[in-house]
Amino acid sequence: ATPAEGLSGRFTSIDRAIYGKIKGITDRSYYTNSFHIPVYYNIKIAEKLKKEGPYHALTNAGHISYIELDGDPSENLDAFEQIVRMMKDANMGYGAINHPVDRDPVCGYIGIIKDKCPRCGRKDSEGVPVETLKNLESVI
DSSP: OOHHHHHHHHHHHHHHHHHOOOTTTTSSSOOOSSSOOOTTSOOOHHHHHHHHHHHHTTOTTOOOEEEEOSSOGGGOHHHHHHHHHHHHHTTOSSEEEEEEEEEOTTTOOEEOOSSBOTTTOOBTTSSSOOEEEEEEEEEO
8 A cells, every 4th residue: 555545544533533524525434546437336347437537637746537347357357358449449557447346265166256166066055165366357
């Protein structure tokens, strides 16, 4: 984490103590230190990339745009490629596509686990639950 990332949470706490909880401003545990559209906004991928793209040319000290997927991108490689092409068309210098990754704590398999583990066949309901790891990032 950069100093700016550490301060983004500290400043929110200070402002909340002074001004109270203000919806959309101090009601979260951090301020953003970027031009990203927040992940909790309901926005289509193409629209998000078009809105964020122009800022890449203005931030020559570093920039990245993220897309959050809710499933395994290997199941739809055409869509994955389409996202990469949209990033290019939006003139993004650096992009990432995040997606969930699971881990079976019994056999150690890491990947997408749906109803049962593809390695050992164990179901999530059988004893120790499957762990969802932090989203895996495919950096482009």
